[in-house]
Amino acid sequence: NAGVTQTPKFQVLKTGQSMTLQCAQDMNHNSMYWYRQDPGMGLRLIYYSASEGTTDKGEVPNGYNVSRLNKREFSLRLESAAPSQTSVYFCASSEMKGYYGYTFGSGTRLTVV
Amino acid sequence: GQSLEQPSEVTAVEGAIVQINCTYQTSGFYGLSWYQQHDGGAPTFLSYNALDGLEETGRFSSFLSRSDSYGYLLLQELQMKDSASYFCAVRRIDNFNKFYFGSGTKLNVKP
Numbered sequence: 709n710a711g712v713t714q715t716p717k718f719q720v721l722k723t724g725q726s727m728t729l730q731c732a733q734d735m736n737h738n739s740m741y742w743y744r745q746d747p748g749m750g751l752r753l754i755y756y757s758a759s760e761g762t763t764d765k766g767e768v769p770n771g772y773n774v775s776r777l778n779k780r781e782f783s784l785r786l787e788s789a790a791p792s793q794t795s796v797y798f799c800a801s802s803e804m805k806g807y808y809g810y811t812f813g814s815g816t817r818l819t820v821v
Numbered sequence: 822g823q824s825l826e827q828p829s830e831v832t833a834v835e836g837a838i839v840q841i842n843c844t845y846q847t848s849g850f851y852g853l854s855w856y857q858q859h860d861g862g863a864p865t866f867l868s869y870n871a872l873d874g875l876e877e878t879g880r881f882s883s884f885l886s887r888s889d890s891y892g893y894l895l896l897q898e899l900q901m902k903d904s905a906s907y908f909c910a911v912r913r914i915d916n917f918n919k920f921y922f923g924s925g926t927k928l929n930v931k932p
Contacts, residue, residue, distance in 0.1 A: 739918050750825075750908055750922035751864070758918045766919065798863060809854060809866025810920070 710734050714799050714813035721789040721820045729784040729816050731799030739802045740782035741766075741810065742774060744795040751798065757782055789820045823847030825909055825923035832929040833899055841894045841926045843909035852912040853892045854920060855883050859905045867894070867907075896928070904930045 712733045721727055733740065738759045743751040743766075753766030757776040771793060773785045782801075786793060796817050800810040826844045833839040843853065852871035856864040868876055870885035870892060882895040896903055906927050910920040 743922075748829075748924065750910075750924045752922070753919060756918055764918075767921070809856075809869060810864070812863040812865070814863050 712799055712801055712811050712813035714797075714816050716816060717814065718817050719819070721786075721818065723790060723820060725789050726785065726787050727789065728786075729797055729799070729818075730781070731783065731813060732781045733799075733801040733811070734780065735801060735803070735811065736779070737801035737803045737811075738779070740776065741800040741802075742772075742782070742784045743798045743800065744768065744793075745798060745815075746795050754784065754797075791820045794818060794820045823911055823913070823921050825911060825921065827907075827909060827923045827926045829924070830927045830929065832931060835899055835901060835930055835932050837899050838895065838897050839899060839928065841896075841907050841928065843892045843894075843923055845890050845892075845909070845911050845923075847911050847913060847921070849914040850887065850890070850911060851914040851917065853883075853885050854910045854912065855881075855894045856908045856910065856922075857905050858908065858925070864908060899930050901930050901932070904928060 715730045741756040742754040752768050755774040757763045760779045775783045796815050799813040802810045824846045854869045855867040858864040868883040875884045880897045885892045906925040908925045910922045
């Protein structure tokens with residue numbers, strides 16, 4: 709029972725490099741999310757996908773792109789990394805019917821130098 | 822927009838009861854969630870309130886007052902493992918898919 713799996717767990721990038729964070733869930737959830745968490749702050753929504761084939765911006769989408777590859781997978785891409793994108797990134801999934809809360813992945817700790 | 826206010830830090834003794842408050846301002850409020858996050862870990866879902874009143878789940882309870890734009894998480898019989906950060910998050914009626922999180926309350930449980 710894996711839940712939500714994120715890769716990689718840690719990453720160091722140089723300014724200007726690109727990378728893709730991968731996320732997959734095995735709970736057959738329709739909705740998937742990408743959040744970032746900075747020290748002393750709550751989680752801020754970057755992008756979300758309410759269902760397969762749709763994506764929408766959250767609170768802090770600038771500098772990011774997403775792809776909902778299929779119902780299971782939702783990736784986050786940084787095209788040109790900046791030090792301000794140093795953060796912990798969490799992927800989450802949920803089933804809105806009856807609302808049982810988000811299930812989060814274990815996070816990706818990204819440092820941009 | 823929306824704003825959520827939580828105390829930044831709370832300290833309590835093992836075995837005691839602690840209440841973590843959350844005051845929110847948002848248009849189209851629909852519901853309030855609570856999450857727990859241990860240091861270095863992922864947030865885990867604790868509870869969700871859409872109606873006024875108290876929801877109890879074991880040692881944890883969550884309360885909502887829609888008229889006061891206020892909720893709280895109540896932790897009873899505190900254990901050392903309850904030391905963690907606790908986040909409230911609001912859901913709005915215009916988009917059920919999104920939750921907006923507060924900045925969190927760090928709970929320190931002392932022996």
